[in-house]
Amino acid sequence: MMRSQSKMLVDPENSALSRPIVPIYGQDDPCRFNFIDLFAGIGGIRMGFEAIGGHCAFTSEWNTFAQKTYASNFRDNHPPGGDITKIPTSEIPPHDVLLAGFPCQPFSIAGVSKKNALGRKHGFACEAQGTLFFDVARILEAKRPAAFLLENVKNLVSHDKGRTFAVIQKTLREELGYQIFYKVIDAQHFVPQHRERIVIVGFREPTAFSWEALKLPEKGTQRMSQILHPEDGSEKPEAHYTLGPLAKVSDKYTLSDKLWNYLKGYAAKHRAKGNGFGFGLVGPDDVARTLSARYYKDGSEILIDQGPKRNPRRLTPRECARLMGYPDNFTIPVSDTQAYKQFGNSVAVPVFREVARAMQPHIGAVLTGRASSQAA
Structure with missing residues (x-):
């Protein structure tokens, strides 16, 4: 040739x-x-x-x-x-x-x-x-x-x-x-x-x-459960996203009381005005909103429900990669902030x-x- x-x-x-x-x-x-x-x-x-x-x-x-x-x-x-x-x-x-x-x-x-x-x-x-x-x-x-x-x-x-x-x-x-x-x-x-x-x-x-x-x-055949960390030991931990023998999501991704209270107050204020601004809380059986490049700021458009006794958490960068259809062998060599921007874009x-x-x-x-x- x-x-x-x-x-x-x-x-x-x-x-x-x-x-x-x-x-x-x-x-x-x-x-x-x-x-x-x-x-x-x-x-x-x-x-x-x-x-x-x-x-x-x-x-x-x-x-x-x-x-x-x-x-x-x-x-x-x-x-x-x-x-x-x-x-x-x-x-x-x-x-x-x-x-x-x-x-x-x-x-x-x-x-x-x-x-x-x-x-x-x-x-x-x-x-x-x-x-x-x-x-x-x-x-x-x-x-x-x-x-x-x-x-x-x-x-x-x-x-x-x-x-x-x-x-x-x-x-x-x-x-x-x-x-x-x-x-x-x-x-x-x-x-x-x-x-x-x-x-x-x-x-x-x-x-x-x-x-x-x-x-x-x-549409609807794909659910959040397919991209979330299972946290049951069925996947290897990936520092610093998941830790320990069960590969539990690091506590760093859970929202602080201050941020969670702010987001709830912000949503309530806009509900009172009759518009839909606010956070997006999802569970394993849900479909998420659009992931944006601003996700690193507060994660509000996609928050993972962790039950009534815990504040919700952000997605980890690996979960963001999965949400965008990237394979698990896709390397993420940058900080969380940069990773969120990259997957959001x-x-x-x-x-x-x-x-x-x-x-x-x-x-x-x-x-x-x-x-x-x-x-x-």
């Missing part, structure tokens, strides 16, 4: 970081493809595409703590690069598929509310983050990969009365010429967590792709494994020149 030669690319921010260009797999090997992982976080989307035979040729993630977790779990010869806005397209290797979970804060309900309160712009007007979509667009324009997958919060569709999403669609369809499909998917099909995210997939050539190909298990891995599976034949069709005839 013929392969083009590799050459080294140097990260503009750190000359010690180099990334080899891994050649694109050709038509004689249609089941394999190269992809790049932008705004990579801790690699949740990547895991889905590796599961269908993809090879990661380039990674960009600006957060140094996320880089540490990513590098601990993916033994690449290209360490995660930094700020994508500072990396010229000439230094990004050729690739077949572009993956990008571009920052969602400018479009999320919480993000918009916070920026409005502070008098700051949001959406594409947010100079710090909103325009990062256009870094995705410039790479698509320069590299013309066969396919892409973009991920964001559900609110992206309705932000600014739909105008933000209209700009995204126009850019991808009319300016870049990609056939695009989008769908809001709730991770609750796969994990015991209500977590809706929009997934946008695109193909360089017309294809027969359809969201009907997704196999989504019935992550995608639910099984969702993207299933989306990748649905995309797989159509990626192959574009790469082998069968896409247009297949679509016809």
